[in-house]
Amino acid sequence: MTYQEVLENARTCVGPHCKACPVCNGMACKNTVPGPGAKGIGTGFIRNYQKWQELCVNMDTIGENKPADTSFKVFGQTFDLPVFAAPVGAMTLHYGDKYDDLTYNDILVSACAAAGIAAFTGDGTNPAVVEGAVKAIASSHGHGVPTIKPWNMELIQEKMTLTNTADPFAVAMDIDAAGLPFLKNMQPPAGSKTVDELKQIAAWAKKPFILKGIMTVEGAKKALRAGASGIVVSNHGGRVLDNCPATAEVLPAIADAVGGKLTIFVDGGIRTGMDVFKALALGADAVLIGRPFVTMVYGGGAEGVQTYVDKLKAELADTMAMCGAHSLSEIRRDMVATPRDLENL
Numbered sequence: 001m002t003y004q005e006v007l008e009n010a011r012t013c014v015g016p017h018c019k020a021c022p023v024c025n026g027m028a029c030k031n032t033v034p035g036p037g038a039k040g041i042g043t044g045f046i047r048n049y050q051k052w053q054e055l056c057v058n059m060d061t062i063g064e065n066k067p068a069d070t071s072f073k074v075f076g077q078t079f080d081l082p083v084f085a086a087p088v089g090a091m092t093l094h095y096g097d098k099y100d101d102l103t104y105n106d107i108l109v110s111a112c113a114a115a116g117i118a119a120f121t122g123d124g125t126n127p128a129v130v131e132g133a134v135k136a137i138a139s140s141h142g143h144g145v146p147t148i149k150p151w152n153m154e155l156i157q158e159k160m161t162l163t164n165t166a167d168p169f170a171v172a173m174d175i176d177a178a179g180l181p182f183l184k185n186m187q188p189p190a191g192s193k194t195v196d197e198l199k200q201i202a203a204w205a206k207k208p209f210i211l212k213g214i215m216t217v218e219g220a221k222k223a224l225r226a227g228a229s230g231i232v233v234s235n236h237g238g239r240v241l242d243n244c245p246a247t248a249e250v251l252p253a254i255a256d257a258v259g260g261k262l263t264i265f266v267d268g269g270i271r272t273g274m275d276v277f278k279a280l281a282l283g284a285d286a287v288l289i290g291r292p293f294v295t296m297v298y299g300g301g302a303e304g305v306q307t308y309v310d311k312l313k314a315e316l317a318d319t320m321a322m323c324g325a326h327s328l329s330e331i332r333r334d335m336v337a338t339p340r341d342l343e344n345l
Contacts, residue, residue, distance in 0.1 A: 005299075006296055006308070007020055007295065007299060010295045010299025014294070018035060018094070018294070020298070034090075036294075043243065044240075044241060052271075052278055054338070055248065055337070057323055060323055068317040070313055070317055070328065074230075075207075075230075077118075081276070081312060083286065083288075084120055084145070084265070084289075086120055087212075090122075098298055106136045107301055108293060109139075110136065111301070111302035111305035111306065112144075114306065120144070120146075120172055121133035121147060122147060123174075134146060135166075137168050138167065142169050144168055146166065148174075149173070149174060149180075150174075150178050150183065150191055152188035153188075153200070154188070161204070163205075169207065171207045171208070171209055171210070172209070175192070175193060176212060179236065179241055195225050198223070199225075209227065210263075211230070211232070215233065215245065216254070220262065224258055230264070230285075231254075231265065232265040232267050233266040254283070264284050266279050267288035267290065270287045270289050271292060273311070274319045275287075277331065280328060281332060281335045
């Protein structure tokens with residue numbers, strides 16, 4: 001299937017809230033909840049996408065003529081490109097009844113592994129969600145990252161014990177989910193965690209621990225003190241807080257503060273291989289992409305995932321070649337231009 005064919009097929013089964021838009025930019029769904037939008041007015045999702053588009057790449061084709069190597073190594077694993085599927089949950093609520101969380105994760109994890117990347121899996125109030133994700137990751141020989149929500153500490157310990165049985169190469173917590181309504185009224189309390197609590201959670205993980213939901217330099221430093229091995233610069237895809245900066249806006253400062261000390265992933269509004277290049281130029285080591293993978297699974301199953309990964313890889317390799325980077329390590333910040341840079345030309 002071509003990418004366009006997958007999109008067209010997705011439109012027949014992903015509704016009624018998601019429209020499988022030609023460009024997933026938040027304009028159509030905005031504050032649609034249930035759906036892929038936000039609980040507020042939806043500006044966060046839109047801003048995430050727009051800020052990547054405002055960045056330009058600096059073309060330079062004077063140099064050695066050789067293929068671009070998009071391979072990425074992290075936590076002892078090698079992947080075909082620095083892209084991971086982001087955790088997504090409540091599939092039937094937000095995207096239609098073709099797949100529930102268990103079947104979605106089962107398809108996504110195995111398809112990503114076959115395509116040379118890996119998936120972060122979601123979590124939910126139904127214990128079967130994590131149980132199913134763990135089984136899917138175990139079946140893919142640990143090529144997946146179970147992502148646990150910031151429940152109360154007792155439940156987190158229980159879920160971390162379960163994730164250990166899959167022998168994943170890393171474990172994550174989406175601390176940015178603390179703003180989700182279903183966590184706020186739980187007893188015992190769920191939501192934000194202290195540095196000391198995160199230290200305990202990292203110890204329970206027994207694997208490289210990735211903390212998703214970092215949007216400030218101070219937050220990144222806290223994650224470092226908590227023993228995290230990696231962070232995801234993320235505002236939960238723009239879903240949980242309006243008038244929050246885009247991830248592209250805060251990434252450079254965070255990378256300057258903790259780059260080399262933590263593996264830095266970034267999530268939010270990244271859609272193409274060129275966007276991936278821009279993220280790496282701003283200091284990320286890798287990226288997470290969420291909603292487009294949903295569209296690919298609904299529209300084409302495992303084949304849809306492979307189609308999208310192939311598209312991202314080709315776009316990333318082409319951008320690298322046209323900007324003079326033959327490996328990921330050669331991508332530099334001066335290979336992109338901000339609107340301010342362009343004004344000063």
